Amino acid sequence: KAGVTQTPRYLIKTRGQQVTLSCSPISGHRSVSWYQQTPGQGLQFLFEYFSETQRNKGNFPGRFSGRQFSNSRSEMNVSTLELGDSALYLCASSRGPGEMREKLFFGSGTQLSVL
Amino acid sequence: DQQVKQNSPSLSVQEGRISILNCDYTNSMFDYFLWYKKYPAEGPTFLISISSIKDKNEDGRFTVFLNKSAKHLSLHIVPSQPGDSAVYFCAASTYGGATNKLIFGTGTLLAVQP
Numbered sequence: 001k002a003g004v005t006q007t008p009r010y011l012i013k014t015r016g017q018q019v020t021l022s023c024s025p026i027s028g029h030r031s032v033s034w035y036q037q038t039p040g041q042g043l044q045f046l047f048e049y050f051s052e053t054q055r056n057k058g059n060f061p062g063r064f065s066g067r068q069f070s071n072s073r074s075e076m077n078v079s080t081l082e083l084g085d086s087a088l089y090l091c092a093s094s095r096g097p098g099e100m101r102e103k104l105f106f107g108s109g110t111q112l113s114v115l
Numbered sequence: 116d117q118q119v120k121q122n123s124p125s126l127s128v129q130e131g132r133i134s135i136l137n138c139d140y141t142n143s144m145f146d147y148f149l150w151y152k153k154y155p156a157e158g159p160t161f162l163i164s165i166s167s168i169k170d171k172n173e174d175g176r177f178t179v180f181l182n183k184s185a186k187h188l189s190l191h192i193v194p195s196q197p198g199d200s201a202v203y204f205c206a207a208s209t210y211g212g213a214t215n216k217l218i219f220g221t222g223t224l225l226a227v228q229p
Contacts, residue, residue, distance in 0.1 A: 004158070033215050042121075042221035043159070043204060048214060056214050090158055094215055104215055106151075106158030 002027065004093050004107035012113045018079040021110045025072050025093030029105070032074040034066060037088040037109070046089075049074055050096065078112075086114045118142045119207050121220035129228050134192040136223050138205030141186065145207040149217065150179060150190050153202045162203075163190070195227045 005024040013019050025032050034046040045058040049068035066076040072093075078085055088109040120139045128134045138148075146167035151159035165172040165179045165188070172179050178191045192199055202224050206217040 031215055035219075040221065043206075043217075043219035045216050045218070048216060056216050058216075092158075092215070104161065104217070106160070108156060108158050 004091055004105050006089075006091050006107035006110050008110060009108065010111050010113075012115060013081050014115050015081055015083060017081050018077065019081060019112060020075055020077045021089055021091075021112075023074045023076075023091030023093075023107060025074070025091075026105055029093035029095055030072050031094045031096050032068055032072065033092045033094075033104070034074070034076050035090045035092065036060075037090055038086075043090065046076065081114045083114050086112060088112075117221070118145075119205055119218050119220040121203075121205055121223050123223050124221070125224040125226070127226045127228060128195050130197055131194045134190075134195045134199065134225055134227065136190040136192075136203050136205075136225065138188045138190075138220055139186060140188075140207050142207070142218075143186070144209050145218070147208050148179070148181060148188050149206045149208075150177075151204045151206060151219075152199075153204060153222070159204060192225075195225075197227045197229050200225055200227045 007022045031050045033048040035043045037043045047066050048056040052068045063079045068074045090109045092104045092106045094104050118141050149164040150162040152162045153159040163174050163177045163179050165181050181188045202222045204222045205220040208217050
């Protein structure tokens, strides 16, 4: 069974640009969550989707948005990039929301560098 | 406001010895705790969990202890092996909600010396 796939693996952008990151969950998984990892902050929750609906949102500005498609694939978008947005963005999938949290499977992430 | 704290950024132990990683939390609503392990260039992988109705959970070489009154949990690895060298994240959640939202600590880098 293929794991969680995130594309691209690496991305370099400049301030003011926008970026879209993609996540394909494990087959059969319908819940997708996004996290931002930075050296000083650890992993911070961005948002969670299930059945194309955002179920939960973290404390991030409106420049961060996401969506989920009918095939459970998800994208997140960051507009007007700032230097502080440089981070590893991780996607995680599970069968459903709140269902055995230990069964949250993470992708390898997209490393975004903003210059 | 860091609700889950891992105050030791790094830890170095000798192979065969015990590794103890610590985690503190401030939100008394948390009732489910997990440890994740992360190697470079890979996503975190689930290691072990504990609910607030227990004070100990074991899985092979890994044991998690929970002290609710102190809002503290720890992960013990015995014996430590070089392959255990990784970043360990503590995470917490409220089990009752229909959500996969986890609150993570900042991580502890464990180095097991051969």
